[in-house]
Amino acid sequence: MTPAALLGESSMDMQPRNAKLFRAIEIAATLVTIAAGVVICWKLLKSPRPRPKAEAPSVGIPASPIDLADPVTLANPSARVALVMFSDFQCPYCGVFDRENLPTLQEQFVKTGKVRLVFSHLPSPQHEFAFNAAVAAECANEQGKFVEMHETLFRHQDALTDDDLASQARSVGLEMNTFRRCLTTPAVGQKVRRLFKTAMDLKITSTPTFFIGMVDSDGRLRVDQKLSGAYSAASIGQALGEELKKVG
Secondary structure: OOHHHHOOOOHHHHHHHHHHHHHHHHHHHHHHHHHHHHHHHHHHHHOOOOOOOOOOOOOOOOOOOEOOOOOEEEEOOOOOEEEEEEEOOOOHHHHHHHHHHHHHHHHHHHOOOOEEEEEEEOOOOOOOOHHHHHHHHHHHHHOOOHHHHHHHHHHOOOOOOHHHHHHHHHHOOOOHHHHHHHHOOHHHHHHHHHHHHHHHHOOOOOOOEEEEEEEOOOOOEEEEEEEEOOOOHHHHHHHHHHHHHHHO
16 A cells, blocks of 8 residues: 555545645745845955956066166157167167168158157176177267267177277277277276166067167156067158157
């Protein structure tokens, strides 16, 4: 005999009751779920919302204007927009830029007087002749021949020994006794080391690196763009064009 029969109920009588019971359980479960959701939402609304993180500054862009007293201005010292080149006379990419890309930029932006062109030494310790080449360029600068020496050093990157530097100095018309004395002048080497340290402080780790920005009335440069590596003349020209738009 079935349990239903013992209770005096048929299976037909049990089915409506079971259906009602299951329906009651479903409703109760739904109400519990809704209640739990309300509690969770309330806690979320009451808890403090995390503040958005501040945006990180542009990588490699100096927060403060940089001094242009030590680097050599090659052209247009009164132009508002400046292109500062951190370079190494033994760096092959620097040589390619100087020989192949710089002439195009000079035609478009330098000879037209729009852009101040600035050169800053960053001789890599891994390049055996880079430091002495930078000193030789500074000694040429002492005689007003930096541009000429700069050009010949990049044209002859495979010839940067002391004898080669003397030969190149002679080829650009330097007074040789003055040049030789300058090479051993402590102040000249100190200037190159100072420029190297400045580049390190600015987190410049490769050559060539270019800073593009606006020169303030005090002569310091507010850097707006930084380009590192073998950029084409078109890419650098586009960056200079963007900066020139700010001048009006």
